[in-house]
Amino acid sequence: MAEALINLLVEQLGSVVYHHTSEGVKLVLKAKKDVDKFRSTLKLIQNVLHDAEKKQVEDPAVRDWLDQLKDLSYKMDDVLDAWNTEIGKREAEKQETQGSDVEVRFSFRSNCFCVARLNEVTRRYKIGSAIKDLNEELTQIYIDKNKYSFQPTMHAAAVNVEQPNPQSLTSSFVDISTIFGRQDEKERLVSELLREGRPGLVIPIVGMGGLGKTTVAQFVFNDARVQAHFDIRAWICVSDPFDVIKIAKEILELVSRKSQNNSNVLQKLLEDIQEHIKDKKILLVLDDVWTEDQTKWESLRLPVLMETGSKGSRILVTTRKQEVAQMMRATSDMITLGKLSHLDSLKLFSSIAFLDREQDKSNKGFGDIAEKIVRKGDGLPLVLKTLGSLLLHKLTIREWEEVLNSEIWNVKVVQEEVFRPLLLSYYDLAMEVKSCLLYCATYPKDFEFGKEILIEQWMSQGYLNVGENEEEATKGREVFTKLAMRCFFQDFRQDALTKEIIGCKLHDTVHDVVQYLNQNECHTVEATGTHGIETSSANHRVCHLTLMSAPEGPIPSMISKLANSKILRTLATFDSRITAIDSDLISQLKRLRTLNLSRNNIHHLPEEIGDLIYLRYLDLSRNGNLRRLPDNVCNLYNLQTLRLAYCFSLEKLPDNMGKLINLKHLHVQACGRLQCLPKGIGSIRNLRTVDGRPSVYCSEDAEAFKFGDLRMMNQLRRLDIRISRVGEKCCK
Incomplete structure (x- = not known):
């Protein structure tokens, strides 16, 4: 995950220095040289990250060095996010009071940086001072890297060879009606x-x-x-x-x-x-x-x-x-069950690696290497499938030889033989794809996750770095396809009509691998009752926390002691019956990007929920007793996804929803008492999805969202609401 995070920061800082030449920005950042220094040091470190990611598996000291680098990177990301959020708040307030029709875009990740009136001297000082302090920390990390004799590579992205246009999923998987050696x-x-x-x-x-x-x-x-x-x-x-x-x-x-x-x-x-x-x-x-x-x-x-x-x-x-x-x-x-015979192993491997490549299959050069790679697979079906998927799109003998001769085969510290080829396939992924795979460790084993939900969560964490004319959701689907093609996902569920994949699981052993690689960042705790939480250890570096089986009642306040609340970026609950959230707990979770409280029994949210100003993803779906959202939820200026599906008691959304200027996906399907949307929805220019089937309607009510309000929503990709029937009443 360090590679993707560093790559993102390098691009963000480059955008600040080279694209955003406003004098206001330069003053806020105090001096161009501070940003230049931080970025240039990151780029030097970036050259050895690929080797460091591999060595961390067998060297705990390297893992600790990488953890320190990730800690610092998150701090810098927070500094940039804090400033970006302040600008967003000002622009949202300006748009609300002036009713401006001008499209507002403000992100360090884009090539357009709009600056409002930024005259707060204290704010400028804090931003500049923070970057200066982080510079000193980064310099020490850079010096420490010399202890480990890392081998430099080309730019981190260059070590990953992936096909730009992957084949469809249906042509990339083994026919499940065929069984080898069993x-x-x-x-x-x-x-x-x-x-x-x-x-x-x-x-x-x-x-x-x-x-x-x-x-x-x-x-x-x-x-x-x-x-x-x-x-x-x-x-x-x-x-x-x-x-x-x-x-x-x-x-x-x-x-x-x-x-x-x-x-x-x-x-x-x-x-x-x-x-x-x-x-x-x-x-x-x-x-x-x-x-x-x-x-x-x-x-x-x-x-x-x-x-x-x-x-x-x-x-x-x-x-x-x-x-x-x-x-x-x-x-x-x-x-x-024993291991497969060599012959059955070769059949299984070849059925994937040589799919639609009969000419290569008969090539003696490929055949000899395949024999050697299959022997390394050691008769384990999952390993053989993973290796076959890894080599499916490697079209030259040289690429196959690189896999055969990889140092990953010599790793001794991993606990199961199957880890090695899975690690090999993992390290072959592009940087952002690695981060997306590792994020799946936030889900429990055997959990079926929805494809679009997972993609929206990737978006909330900033893993899908896109260009000016690209869509994050589209990029997310491409990443999902790549991971599926590599056999990291299984048990696919398809839409009955379109046959599109809508859900899947991680194989148990793949889950073990991503947890192993992500052990200091992702932590799962099991609630044992109202007075305690079962956990093996607390880790101050945890930034993604999963809570399992919380009993009926308030969300356990002890979770703030299991991780550093100042850096926590994900809080997710599963198999829980939470009824309320304490406002004091929310005040400790200011850096959350993803909050998943779906499938609980929450009756209401505190107004303090609006203080989570960095939040990008909020899932409250399937909380059947939730009637309304607090007005302060409209202060979540960075919110990209709001999921309220199957909240059967939900009666109304806040009137000021138009303040959610970065909202892209609104899911309110099957909210039986919610008949219409507030008028402010029409001013959210970034909306891509509005899913309100079957009960939400457009209306001619003065206080409700009208059909004519759609004229300004030119980014919509999916709209599932109905036009109000004559005489039908909408919510007030």
Whole structure:
């Protein structure tokens, strides 16, 4: 992530010095030489970053040096952001009072820098002083780099070779109907599942990460014979932690085919499951089980539940740990996956690396290197898929040889063999693509994230650096495609009509890798109750914090002690039931760029939410009891995305929404009580998306957004609202 961050800062500072020649800017920054010095030092450091990123894997001292550099870079980014925000506030106020029709653009990332009246001497002094202090820190970091004998490279971007126009996703993935080297295991599993007199209930599939346990289970789960044999089939991603209530709820939803959100009482959930599976033959797959805790397994009472079903019901479990099979008392029925044979490995690798390249496949030069690379893949399907995807667009023998001879193969410190080829594929990515991949560590394992949501979060963190005539969303989709083509993503969900990918997951082992690479910046904590949070350690360098399973009540104030609140840039919650946010906590999180509070039970937000002036992304979707937003939310001048989808009780948006001059994406779909938008929406010139289906209308009401107000919104790419019917009332 350091490479992308430094590259962005170099461009920002270059924009200040060379493009923005206003005398006002020069005065604020005190002296051009201060900015010049900072930028030139960054460029010198930039030349060794690619080597440093590789060496950090095996040298903790290098990782610490990179962390110091990232800390400083974030500070400089904050300085630039603070000044840019001040200008934005002034321009927004000017536009609001004067009703100016002139398009306002102000960003260090663009080639146009509009300066309002900047006469505050104190503000000038603070900006100039901050840059001077950061210069001194950067100089010391530059001196310290000599301790590590980094090898300089060409400009950081030049070490990444990627195709400018990637192929479509559908031509880049292995056909999932084809399985290499697992036919025996598949047939054995199918046979065991269909055998009526079989005594065992639980069948575990055991193997290390990357061996294809989940893939084998999926083939069996979807086999036509299995589908015909079982009345009910249910697939549960368990992962870690082993949450008994959550697992029971998911099983109930799958067997009843209804959403179940009402009960948190385990006994009631288990009774409901029994009712739905009674006298039915059920196949239950528990994918990725980690816990060895006998108590948790027994509390779920699955063996007892399955007895309610018809004879022949089965539980299929995938796990990396034989201890799990022992806990389930199913070791005699355990199927252990081994590595693929060399021949099967070569078939799998070639099916990806030589896709649509039959001529190269028959080339002896490519064939010899493929043999050697496959041997390094060591029979691990995930590794072979990753390597195949890495080499798919490398069209010369020299490029294949560079992969074969890479130093990454010699890394010893990583904990699993699969890490090495994944790291190899990671280091081959362009700088901004690396940052986007690493940000996925903010999601829990086995979580399906929406493509557009992920892209909007990348935007909020400034990872999608675009030119003057480029769209960030378009760039984000290109990045997503590149990561998908490299097999970093899996389990794709498509739109039924357009067939466009709308959601996916990270493979568990890929998740392990991005967490490993991002361990000092991303931190996940598990709430254990109203009085505590479970965490292995606190880290003052954490800037992306994920909170899991927070109970009903206010958001735990202890989170401010788990990270340096002055640098925290992301706060996200998952599987939580938060009802309120303390205003004192908000006051500690002033540097947030991304705030995800979706799928909670928030009733209202404090006015202090408007103090998060650097916020770019705010997700409050699926908070069913949220009726209104505070007026101060309109002070979020930098806000780019506001998600309020499925807030069924939402009645009205603030009247001053026009102050959100940088808002690009507004999502208010399925907000049943919200009938119209405030008139101020029409003055937001940067809006690209307004999604209000099916309940939001254009209206001729004087205080509401009118159809005619669309004339000034020339940046719109998507509009989903309706024209008001005659006599229909809109919100006031």
